[in-house]
Amino acid sequence: MSIRLPSTAASEEAPSMSADPAVHELRPEERFVDSVAQLTLHRDIDALDHSLTLSLAELLRARHVLLYKCMGDDGVMESWVSCRQMEAGHYAVRPALPVETAAWQTRLRACQDGQRPGHSAGADGYHYVWTPIHKDGLVAGALMVEGGEPFDAISKVLDGFSRIYSNYVSLIREAERDKLTGLFNRSTLDRQLQRLLERVGLTHQGVAPERLWLAILDIDHFKRVNDTYGHLYGDEVILWLAQQLRSSFPAPNALFRFGGEEFVALLLGPDEAGVETMLERFRARMAAHVFSQIGTVTVSIGFVEVSTAGFSTQALDLADKALYYAKKHGRNQVRSYQGLIHAGALDGGVMSGSVDLF
Structure with missing residues (x-):
């Protein structure tokens, strides 16, 4: 059946309409x-x-x-x-x-x-x-x-x-989307970041009831899993983790697989303690799960609040420093960049974002 488009002249019976x-x-x-x-x-x-x-x-x-x-x-x-x-x-x-x-x-x-x-x-x-x-x-x-x-x-x-x-x-x-998990891929981070900043009102209104956080999640000893059991079992871990991310942090939060064993989450939350509780709950769920062939697998997490002055590269850099601290101090833990600064565990100097997003 062909589509008959409205004629250029307006119908006598129809109200007059004009646009571009x-x-x-x-x-x-x-x-x-x-x-x-x-x-x-x-x-x-x-x-x-x-x-x-x-x-x-x-x-x-x-x-x-x-x-x-x-x-x-x-x-x-x-x-x-x-x-x-x-x-x-x-x-x-x-x-x-x-x-x-x-x-x-x-x-x-x-x-x-x-x-x-x-x-x-x-x-x-x-x-x-x-x-x-x-x-x-x-x-x-x-x-x-x-x-x-x-x-x-x-x-x-x-x-x-x-x-x-x-x-x-x-x-x-x-x-x-990432082909394996269906999560966003890394090329979409800036666009999703801007979308969520607009949602919470940070872009235009200064202070908002919701705040935006960026978390980096990394599977501990993932290379060992691939080397010992093979990539098929490594993919099983990645798919299960992606599934748990979706159930733990549903839309409008945005979830990304950055490649390999690294994931990023843009999360809405009222304060640092609340976000840390959500991430800690996810970490505990991951650690408690027993895979049939490889046993337990843990994750380390670093997160930071995203401000209007910061770019995605800077937020990634700061969250990555918190993640590195978690890795260096035992793995299988959640670390807040702001919390580490306040505790004197990290230097709070200005850092240039050097993470390649694409």
């Missing part, structure tokens, strides 16, 4: 191709979400586009992105506020659970159309468009874009 004039000067098929090109320009999912809602709004002259997604490995955390038409036909894209999504939360969740699209007509002549979004063969969210174009045109374009989006998200995820 440059977009609307194009013929319908040119607008579609331009929108797809803009959508696939991005290399991270947050920017892709922004582009998806804006492209649909401009293409369909929509009054409102809302993207709903389940996030995280457990699918519990929700994400809402809203693109709404402002004065003079311009659009504003931002994470949706709860009050903005209240009227649509039940409907979009039902769309996801029922795995089928739907639509309704408003008294003002606008159509409300929604469709599920798939990821890896499963429904992972939904898209809603509120627009003045005929329902049939909106529905077909919305369905086409949801499939393009799903396919492209899979490609991005493959590029940014």
